[in-house]
Amino acid sequence: MLVRRSLGLWLCSSLIGLLAGLGSAQEEDQVVVRFEPADLVHVIEGTVHEVTWSTPLDDVSRVTASVEDQMVAEVVGVSDVTRSAPGGNATHYGSLNVSALFIGYNKVRVTLFDRQDVVVGEGTLDMSVLLSYQKINDIFTLTIGILVAVVYINMGATMDLKIIKNISKKPIGPLLGIVCQYLFMPLIAFGLGKLAFPENVLAQLGMFLTGCSPGGGLSNMWTYLLGGSLDLSILMTFTSTIFAFATLPLWVFLMGPVILGETDFAIPYKDIAMLVVSLSVPCCVGILVQRFLPRVAKVLEWLLTPLSIFIVVFIFTFGVYANIYVFSFFDLRPAWPPSSPQTLLVGFGLPTIGYLTGLLAAKLFRLPTQDVIAISIETGVQNASVAIFILKFTLEKPAGDLTVVFPAASTVMTPVPLLLVLIAQKIYSCTAKSKSADIAPLEGKAGLENKKNNKKNEKGHSTQKEMKKQFEGGVDNPAVQLQDEAV
Template sequence: MQYFLLCAIFGATFIAMAVSGEVDNDRLKAPVWSVQFEYEQLNMTMTHSQKVSFIITGIEPSWNRDFELHVWHDNEAVAYVDRVETVFSSGDGETGMVKGNFTIKAVLLGYTQVYVELQRTGYEAERSQQSMKVIVTRSMTLLDMIFNISVGCFVMVIYVNFGAVLDLEALKRIVLCPVGPVIGLFCQFMVMPILSFLIGYYLFREMIELRLGLFFLGVSPAGGSSNIFAVLLNGNLNLSITMTAISNLAAFGMMPLWIFTLGALIFRDGNFAIPYKSIASISCTLVVPIAVGIMLQQYAPEVTKRISKLLKPISLLLILSITFFGCILNSYMFKLLSLEVLIGSCILPWLGYIIGWLIATGLRQPPKDAITIAIETGIQNIGIAIFMLNFTLPQPQADMTTAVPIANSLATPLPLLLIYFIKLCFCRKGEKAVEEESPNKETELVAIMEKGQEQETKKFPQ
């Protein structure tokens, strides 16, 4: 009896699965008709629109034009469809045909799929198997070119100033006893790559592009703005310039090492190359203006004195102007900044500052050197990271991934600028306190002297 009962249960289960499978097959049954778009893949730039024609064939005569046609898209934030126009034309007697066109408008970086749906009265809508892929990228404008050129010129002037105030004797001592640069290299190419990998793994586990963006940022060498902050925060400028130069040279070997080890875990089948030319050009642009500044220091000392007075204000102006105008020109990027991107972009440099300072302080480095090592550790070369992403990934993924380095460029200077302004305020208050105390001390001293004279006159009257 039990045997027959088990057979009946298994039989009922099998029939139920078969029936549900038939229902699912009917539900997933592909439509008879098909659509052909003018483009298989449409490449557009932001804020532009494009008219696209399409032809639908294989419509059953029984439909008798009693249906509605809709053109849909997957991601309205990237692009949306507007003004659909259709013209019904009869076919060969057995099937019908529809010709039409629609306008698609690009909004933001990314990609979306456009497809067609036909819906008869009383029936579920049928979605086309064919679709058109739309890729939206950005175009380089005249303002972008002007901004890039002006920033380049500004940076050249800053590095000429660096060379003009560079202490050559202190630089020799650093080279002969490179304790600071060795600590900086360890923090830059051991701590930061591992840190960026772990942060990306836990924050962007399912978003490979963002993990890659953060990792490429972590394996990049030190950024040039570290020298500027070393000046603003009274760090060791000689050590900062030496560490930046060594970091950019070491990147030739360390970047491939990390990309082919931890990077292989992020994407195994990606074809990418290390931008050796970019690293070399950055090293040259760093060395040439510094050499010009050293020549001015040797042959035009009067000019050097005038330049050195403008170093801090020009450095601060450069950082603020790059941040402000960069945000305006790349305002579209703010739409791509998710909470995870912002958190990851803040954690990486801020932890870099803390870890770099702790390691340098634990190894008994002077306070100025510890500050410099912390700055060099936390500030990455964003230009190299963006270049690598653009070289590695197709568009628009490359531009979308650069949201991580751009968010990092906004988050990196925040704690340093905060420390600078706090220091500036406290220094001014301290100077005022000293000025207020000094006249009080002078009056007290005068009163004591007058009292002494009175006592002397009483003892020894004339």
Template sequence: MAVFKDFALIFVFILNFKALEVGGSYNITFHPESIEGQVENQDRDVFYNYTCCYSNNTSINIQSENTGIVDIIRNRTTLFTDAAIGSVIPSSFTIRGNRLGRTTLRVTIHHVPPEQSCSEGGKTPCITKGELVTRYRVAIIREERVEQTIFTVGLAIIVIILTVMMGCSVDLKIIWEVLKKPIAPAIGFLCQFILMPLLGFGISRLLRMESGLGLGLFVVSCSPGGGASNIYTVLLNGDLDLSVTMTFISKIAALGMMPFWMWALGHVYVQDAQITIPFANIGYSLLALVFPIGIGLLIKRFSPKVADFLAKGTKWLSLFFIAYVFSFGIYANLYMYRLMGRQPEVILAGIMLPWVAYGLAFALAMLLKQGVKRATTIAIETGIQDIAIALIVLQFSFPNPEADLAAVMPIATVMFTPLPLVAAFAIISIRKIVITRANKSEMRDIVEDETKSQTENSYYIENSNTEKKIPSIYCVTPICENNITKDPYALGSRL
């Protein structure tokens, strides 16, 4: 027993010694401790102090883990020669922010034999046995522009007004009638708030997207259904009452479901950034966007004429919203489109999320025997997300660069969401035209056949009448003049 105790003490001593050796061998302190808010396309010096632990030559190498975001432009490698043990040696390096994003710098130490030299700047390799000391966090943001602030505020105002108008156009009686048969709305809820978030999370992990971009895709997938779904439901012969009901329910349910999914899986996207998910801000943003529905319902209850007037303007304000996003929005957020060109996974994710959602939701609804009409509606409601809510939640809840980086995904998604629906509408329209023309041709043939048949019948009738008159005519002759009878056929038979 005593031998075992002595062995345990020796083992613990060895572990502690190794920990002291590894943890205390190198001491590097940085100023600033990390960089948050470095503006893109600008340079910045980072200073550090290295406490020397070896008498022989040592080099410190700084390497960016994502050179697309940050690059080291000066003193990537620094050689320390013949420094006394315990001495503190100051040094520095310079970084350049290339684009919006967040990354880390790897700081490694290499022991250089006395006979090997190393030139500053890293042109001559001095790698023997490198050891990772620490990582240095860097966040690059965009330069603040007045245009972006105006766009964000304008977007929020338009969305709030549209939400009030939606409340004015909602007929609670229709929603109640739909909810009396809750299977279809329940399937829609399942697709909207279970299938979609898991799909968005899976796509972001499959494509190995940057944390900010993945966060944007995930927030889009957790968002409620968009108002455009009602329009496409009509165009594709879906169930409009079910569509309106699902849109209304998803707006209300988003108050709880979006924070739930951010709590469940959102931390995956922000753990590297060492930021916390702002649940309070998310809740306030959602409440500010959903509360206007209640205002619209109250207007409809106490002032139906005003509600009808506002409801009629929904279409035009929706068109203005689309024009606003894709005109002034593009001008104010050109970085989004540049980022799409540099990051092909952004385009791919923007295509995959809505298109795969259409297919999965339609298949699930058909599997549960909802019929083509309702399955089409559920698929449309699932695939079309309210990007305005996603944008506002991201812009008003998260810090930069996460907010700006994540905001790229709602725009990328909305660009590709309607394409399958437009294609389906075109196919349906062409099919209707072909069937209509075929029916017209068939009807024309039927009319022609009937006309021909009527003509032939008329001909036979006329000939029949003529034949009846012929005997009497032939009977009026000198030969049979005296044999005229009232029955021409009898007379004819005598002839």
């Protein structure tokens, strides 16, 4: 009985000691540095902010302050440690000045030292910096959203249902384009983001959403310039846009947790899904216009090419001015992964790998050369304006402004491989013409008769082309132009 009582007293004392130890540990885990204001969120670049710190620790003789990313902000002044009056919650306090330099996220760290210069406490202050010309940037964001909606209206009004019906009889091209666009491209973008920016969640998210975006942009123009099937390109752009309403939110939902990992950043899945689905409304409006207002649809069809050119010019003029900060990310920044200019390289790599993927897939199915060109271009050219629109409208600032750096880099680098191929085509064409010019022309009567016959054939062929244009829809139909030039 006595042994049991002694054992019970020992267990109680041990439990009390354990609880006391846990209590003291919890007190040690409590924040020893408090800030006023509690954070520096959404401050404007170019401004300086004073922050007051305080601590209940008794032995504090010196304080230092630093920032994680010196490109975003810097500490421009730290006051001496001051002892508080007795009776307060804090025994020591001081202040520091933080200057906001550039858009981004940052942390301000304050370290406390005692008389023996030993660290006795630390505290961190969250900070985020916005653009100084934020209103201009917001105007660009709103305008690009309106332009995307208008393009979707024009796209719905432009589709030729007869062409769709003919191609749908053998839909190998469109189906292959959809597989390349929404199976391979998101995985390629995900892999490139993980490889180039293993520690940067925003970079990975920006790259991934670019890869999930529908085809479009100037894919139809480049298909026309490089001799591809314009009809197939237009149909693929349309079907790609339609499928984006389901595939883009689905990919974000599936791969979002993989990208984020254990970070605190949250992707607004619901907002992205609603925004993507809402883009179907302008497209449906365009289809209704084509059905009930054919004259208006003709005008919208005529405006599609000028509007596409205007969007490109708008992005590369006012868009560059409103997002001039983007070009700062094209150089290496100390806080980002070192060793190479990843932003531009990945921006070049995503469309280039897309072109090669579409090319190999189309070659594997032994499709005609014109279809191969269309599928290759449509796979690699992403409608980055959709990604920019989604990122800026769904993510909080400055996260949205930071992630659009990667769709912007892809937009800048997308035409480069196509331009190189176009130059190579022109050089080859000029070389072939020069070789044919070196061959001596036919002489004598037989040669003159052949020339006359050729002129007659050309005249008859041109007459057939004019009749075909009148039957198919006139000279304003670019698909007919392409077919005529290919004959």
